[in-house]
Amino acid sequence: MNHKTAQRRKKIWQRAKKILNSVLTRLKLLVRSLLALALLCQSLSASVLNKVSLFALRLVQSIKWVFLGFISLLRKAKIRDPILAVILVLVWITILFSNFVFQGRYVFEGNLVVQEMSFTYTGLTNKRFLNNISGIQNLDIEGSQPEPLILTGKFSSDSNPELNQKLSQIKQLTIELPYPTSRLIFSHDNSSQASDISILNLRINPEVKINQLAYNAKKLELSFCLQSVQEPLEDCLFPDSLLDNPTPSKPTKVGDLKLQLGKRRLRVSLAMFNLPELGIKTDIYAPEDLTFGFIPEIDDPQVEILSPTHLLIDLPKPTKTKNSATDKQSQWFWREIDVKNVGFSRFEMTENVTDELKTSTILKGKVRMKEKKMELEENQFLLIESDKPGITKLHQIQINTQSPEGLRTRFSGKSKGIAVGLDPKFPVESIEPSWLSKYLSQEAVNALLAFIAALTAVLLPRLFPEPPKKP
Secondary structure (H helix, E strand, C coil): CHHHHHHHHHHHHHHHHHHHHHHHHHHHHHHHHHHHHHHHHCCCCHHHHHHHHHHHHHHHHHHHHHHHHHHHHHHHCCCHHHHHHHHHHHHHHHHHHHHHCCECCEEEEEEEEECEEEEEECCCCCEEEEEEECCCCEEEEECCCCCCEEEEEEEECCCCHHHHHHHHCCCEEEEECCCCCCEEEEEECCCCCCCCCEEEEEEECCCEEEEEEEEECCCCEEEEEEEECCCCCHHHHCHHHHHHCCCCCCCCEEEEEEEECCCCCEEEEEECCEEHHHCEECCCCCCCCEEEEEEECCCCCEEEEECCEEEEEECCCCCECCCCCCEHHHHCECCCEEEEEEECEEEECCCCHHHCEEEECEEEEEEEECCEEEEECCCCEEEECCCCCEEEEEEEEEEECCCCCEEEEEEEEEECCEEEECECCECCEEECCECHHHCCCHHHHHHHHHHHHHHHHHHHHHHCCCCCCCC
16 A cells, blocks of 8 residues: 555656646746847847846756755655645745735825815926916916017007007017016906907926916916926925025026917016016016006917916806816816826915924815725825825816816826825825735635635644654
């Protein structure tokens, strides 16, 4: 009987050896195929590839002999059952750690309505951000311009006869906006008629931050600040402080704004400006504003946006379409924007820096990771466990005219986990999938854990066998 058992074990061993040899042969073929592909791509030199190939083949051979030696040792061992039990227990521990300790990085998505948001554009080329906003009542641009803006048409002033006489004699007016606090405002002059002022498009450059993107539903205002990633947020919040800088750095171009002003009379307001044709130059210590009328002849000026520049847009009243409950506002923001450092919060600033308070701008929304979902309520924070990569794509931004009114944004990204809470330090709900759930469904994980629990009861006697009874 023992002879038959030995023969059966020998056959099993030979069959296992053949299977192992077959697997290792396929591994060799796979390594050679990958190296041939790398050589085809010319990513490495031929000598380096030969060394890598030799190392990989030696590694496969070493693994083979180590495995075969371990099996041979195990066949000869008298305590084979406890050894197998220990190995299986170690496998169980690895599975348990991968489910309860180690975390993977998973895709998540969300749909939020917020009062304000900010992000950094990470694309490789300039990208359209705003698209065809027509019927604008008031467009306010605050920031310096690299080149003078030339307006062509008829100019007038109702409040200043002397200025009106000078303006009536010119067809072109050069406007210089050299300071961070310089302002150019185009306003619709006749409230009884629809406005012709339009933003055809706003394109942003790579590595540009869009800060304080907010929608004020009561005033129908959209506002935001464009700045370079190298500059601090304070440059957007306090542009007046840049005037006191004795050694200002060269402003960085962050985008291009293309406008259409129409053919009807507009009201143009200026602050911190120079008008060479009229001999007007602003004294930064005693600045004065200027307002005049303008009927455009060339109505499509293009404005280069330098960092930092703040835009304030008085939007037209929302009008519903026949085919949908949404309106044209859904098309004002371009889609599929590659981003990083997305934030749905703002700081309440005071004179004392230590009194700054971070508040959430989220009004409501939902987030999802794997099969789990979480709902967010007003003023709750969305917390992403690992900042990198975090939110990587803004699929859509639009004005939400339903209650609560604000900016609706759809986004996605990757993270080890997400959480929500009124206090960012103490989240009340979280989703933290395990590393194992990246490869198995939750039902499969539960079944595997139940199997481990049942099998452990069988393995424990193998680890601690009872001593043989004495005759």
